[in-house]
Amino acid sequence: MALGNPVLIKRIETILRQPIPILIIVVTAALAIVPFTGAPYLQYALAYFIAFAIYTASWDMLYSYSGQFTFGHILPFGLGAFFTIILTNDYGFPLFLSFVIGAAIASAVSGSVGASTQRLKPGYQGLATFLFSQVLYNVMLFIFGEEGISLSASVSPSPFILYEIGVCLFLSSMFAIFLVEHSRLRSKLLAIRDDSILAESTGINVTYYKTVLFYVSTLFAGIAGCFFGLYISHADYTIFSVTNTFLPIGMAVIGGLGSVAGSILGTGLVSLLSTILPISLSLSVSYLIYGLLLIVILRFSAGGIVGFTTSVANRLRRLGSKKI
């Protein structure tokens, strides 16, 4: 039996002792409990956090582990939201099936875009993927108009149930991304990011690994978009906006690149600024704070919140060892 395998049990124990899985579990537990306070807006803010945390972690996985820079990650997110609602409304698919197919279509389309642009240099790849997302912005505006599409009230489950499904998605997606980042693929992907010419000349199939990671990453972004579309029961062209395109990049940088913990912390902080803070301050002031925060992080802690806390912990450890 696989579950009785002592090697597997030891590996699971090792994983669960690391700080990132502990953070994922703690945040999941907090997310699951908070809606019972009965504040609907708070639940919306947390649903926003869930969707954007998965979206951010998927972007970060692609950038930090293979060096592929995309400004078009909103493509799978937006397509996921649109297709889930279309399949449910127009084709009568059950919600679960719409969700799965929506995420798969989002990943297939966006992964193909990624595969077609991956031979470009990072800056050009970023620009090319961004242009694709902007094409979708206009296409969706042309097809669905400014009002977009809304999920039929008859098939829409209660926001609370959807929210708790979102919490499960958060837990499973974050763990899956963490496992991908800590699998045997990790060193191959880091090698490709460090020097793709050297990697290729030492027998690593760079194109294959980059393509696979693009599809995997866009699948998670698609899942995030499917959930977000279902939760707000609506999708329109603004989902492909420039703001939504750049938000996960800012979130990942603020939290710390190359770590699921960074994506969670960065998304948490920026979600607070964009959903909770505007209750008392205007949205413009919130975005001003977001911009300033980004500048401060880039200037003083390139490793983001995770990098800052790690360096503080290392200093404290060194001080402690000196005293002994």
Place this chain on the structure above:
Amino acid sequence: MTTLSVKSVAKQFGNLVALDGVSIEVSEKQMYGLIGPNGSGKTTLLNVISGVLKPDGGDIFLAGVSIKGKTSHNIARLGLARTFQTPRVFQHLSVLENLTVVQHEGGDAHEARELLSEFGLKSEMDKPAENLGYGEKKQLDLARALILKPSIIMLDEPMAGLDFPMIKTMSGYIEKLCRSYGKTVIIVEHHLEELMSLSDHIFVFDHGKKIEEGPPETIRDSKAVHLAYFGR
């Protein structure tokens, strides 16, 4: 036995002819030198053979199989390893991981550790590769090429930028590749004395053409070589 055969290979960058119908034959377990003035096409030839650049014409056979147009990773898997002029490392991986990451299926860390010890990097194994010195990165290049279990290793200026004692050390390592590990070694190098003492056979290039070939003593006295290097 011929292990690498380059037949009338041509490569052009715009109007610049980098390789003009170059043909060479390489036999197994021998040491070959590629020399010529700067811009004569030596590195371009290595890039074309290893699949970094696609040739415009001609064909290349590795152990009798055409590798023209194949990707670099396929050529590496067919048994051709190479290093670059400037040492390249996977900087975010440890020295040991720089080897294990490129190992074929079934390879283990023990083998990688032994190779690193052989190439003078025993005490550096767990350090990030980016912290290595210039010469150490060149040593890592050799160890990484060897762990691919290639039949041919191509070294692009392995002694460039090294001080005299380090050149001697590197020369010993290169000799080991051929004489101890039984690899065919092709070296592009400007340290002619070292190259002459290492090589069994030398190819001389000028303006994208092979102008001479033969054992080192023949090359030393060749008028064509003197003309290419000194203009007289």
